[in-house]
Amino acid sequence: MENDALNINTDWTKFEMIILSLIDNALKYTDYGEVKICSKLIGGDAKIQISDTGSGMDTTLIKQLLQPFVQEEEAYIRNYEGAGLGLTVAYRLTDILGGKFDIFSTKGKGTTIILSFPSLHAQEDYGC
Numbered sequence: 001m002e003n004d005a006l007n008i009n010t011d012w013t014k015f016e017m018i019i020l021s022l023i024d025n026a027l028k029y030t031d032y033g034e035v036k037i038c039s040k041l042i043g044g045d046a047k048i049q050i051s052d053t054g055s056g057m058d059t060t061l062i063k064q065l066l067q068p069f070v071q072e073e074e075a076y077i078r079n080y081e082g083a084g085l086g087l088t089v090a091y092r093l094t095d096i097l098g099g100k101f102d103i104f105s106t107k108g109k110g111t112t113i114i115l116s117f118p119s120l121h122a123q124e125d126y127g128c
Contacts, residue, residue: 100117
């Protein structure tokens with residue numbers, strides 16, 4: 001069923017904000033390499049994965065970085081523009097929509113974020 005759509009019941013405006021925010025962050029922090037987005041159906045959940053080969057995050061700071069206006073770099077030495085809201089908005093909207101938000105990151109190697117939402121399909125494993 002490679003061409004079938006992966007369907008979830010959600011607020012599409014909020015969902016779009018999540019995806020755009022995460023892609024924007026991935027592109028901002030990836031000077032070279034790639035940003036990849038894919039989806040799969042696993043165990044009744046739609047999984048959306050956004051991965052990059054960018055600068056990555058210090059794993060000990062991930063919980064802090066999900067708070068508003070928190071950034072990994074100090075304001076006076078930052079390499080990137082922004083208010084520190086991208087991850088926070090995506091994280092909180094995912095929670096509001098009943099989804100799950102997981103971050104896996106390695107400093108200097110990139111970040112993968114996996115969103116999980118209950119799917120309207122019962123079939124398994126869409127290609128990624």
